[in-house]
Amino acid sequence: MADGRRETVKGNNSDVWLVVPLYNEGQVIAEVVSEAIETFSNIVCVDDGSTDASAQLAREAGAYVVRHPINLGQGAALQTGFDFVKMSATAKYVVTFDSDGQHRVEDALAMVGRLRTEPLDVVLGSRFLDGRTRPGLPKRIVLKAAVGFTNITTGVKLTDAHNGLRAISVAALSKFRIRQNRMAHASEFVGFLRKAHLRYAEEPVHIIYTEYSKTKGQSLWNSVNIVVDLWMR
Amino acid sequence: MGSQVVIKVILLVGIGLVGLLILWPGAGARRTALRRIGLLCLTLIAALAVVFPQISNEMASFVGVGRGADLLLYGLVVVFIGYVIATRVHHNRIDNQLTELARAQALASAPNPNQPPN
Numbered sequence: 001m002a003d004g005r006r007e008t009v010k011g012n013n014s015d016v017w018l019v020v021p022l023y024n025e026g027q028v029i030a031e032v033v034s035e036a037i038e039t040f041s042n043i044v045c046v047d048d049g050s051t052d053a054s055a056q057l058a059r060e061a062g063a064y065v066v067r068h069p070i071n072l073g074q075g076a077a078l079q080t081g082f083d084f085v086k087m088s089a090t091a092k093y094v095v096t097f098d099s100d101g102q103h104r105v106e107d108a109l110a111m112v113g114r115l116r117t118e119p120l121d122v123v124l125g126s127r128f129l130d131g132r133t134r135p136g137l138p139k140r141i142v143l144k145a146a147v148g149f150t151n152i153t154t155g156v157k158l159t160d161a162h163n164g165l166r167a168i169s170v171a172a173l174s175k176f177r178i179r180q181n182r183m184a185h186a187s188e189f190v191g192f193l194r195k196a197h198l199r200y201a202e203e204p205v206h207i208i209y210t211e212y213s214k215t216k217g218q219s220l221w222n223s224v225n226i227v228v229d230l231w232m233r
Numbered sequence: 234m235g236s237q238v239v240i241k242v243i244l245l246v247g248i249g250l251v252g253l254l255i256l257w258p259g260a261g262a263r264r265t266a267l268r269r270i271g272l273l274c275l276t277l278i279a280a281l282a283v284v285f286p287q288i289s290n291e292m293a294s295f296v297g298v299g300r301g302a303d304l305l306l307y308g309l310v311v312v313f314i315g316y317v318i319a320t321r322v323h324h325n326r327i328d329n330q331l332t333e334l335a336r337a338q339a340l341a342s343a344p345n346p347n348q349p350p351n
Contacts, residue, residue: 044346069338087345179329
């Protein structure tokens with residue numbers, strides 16, 4: 001029955017894969033997958049060594065699940081997801097999508113739409129292109145500083161460097177490989193835009209800061225770790 | 234201040250050498266050999282400092298440092314910095330290998346994306 005329904009909605013997005021890094025999100029992952037699968041029938045959750053039932057819940061909600069035997073970090077999970085999607089014969093686009101419910105499916109859809117109609121390899125979500133997303137002041141300062149840092153070190157001009165919502169053409173996936181296993185992969189990815197000569201654009205997106213995502217979200221201390229990770233590698 | 238120029242130069246050169254040794258690209262065999270030679274020299278110096286403590290004192294006053302113990306401490310700091318960086322580099326390499334291994338294992342037991350899940 002579930003399969004029959006999936007066939008009907010598969011429609012225009014059967015060439016799109018959502019790559020969802022998953023680490024101990026048992027509270028919300030079933031809902032996130034169930035909602036997204038209405039629009040995107042192909043979802044791969046890369047379970048990054050979760051110690052809760054995340055993987056099982058994602059599978060039951062209809063996602064493909066690839067499991068890291070140990071916890072490696074979000075960057076590593078994304079690259080594993082990309083490698084998985086490359087094995088698909090029909091994939092044309094991937095969307096990196098957070099597992100904690102802070103990304104909106106309609107934003108992902110709009111970003112894929114731009115890849116379909118415009119000569120682009122990558123569409124990056126940005127929280128700061130319009131005024132809808134309202135992070136708290138400390139978070140805003142750190143995010144802005146991160147953007148400045150990333151723009152200076154990579155030479156790419158962006159308004160939001162650490163947004164997990166991105167749409168990428170599968171053809172572009174072979175032009176880079178994420179080596180930053182942990183959070184610094186976002187800055188690393190921005191660097192690829194220039195190094196691999198990817199055509200990119202930003203798309204305004206709305207991030208839903210729920211109480212859940214706030215408590216699960218990145219600690220501001222992580223900005224220090226990101227800078228060190230980037231420098232040390 | 235002026236009398237300590239010698240030791241400052243020596244320590245900076247030491248730090249530079251440590252960095253060079255670690256960051257030097259190319260053959261793994263040569264790097265491993267250099268590291269082992271360096272360790273051997275270090276051991277010999279340590280042994281000499283134990284047997285002839287006056288040597289370290291003489292060396293210290295020669296380069297403008299108060300006591301031999303201070304000179305040993307400075308040397309230790311340089312060696313320690315080198316050790317930290319070398320360990321970090323080694324750790325990163327192991328990390329990369331572990332990642333690729335874990336990824337290969339994950340993909341080997343992954344479902345086929347060309348078939349329905351489960």
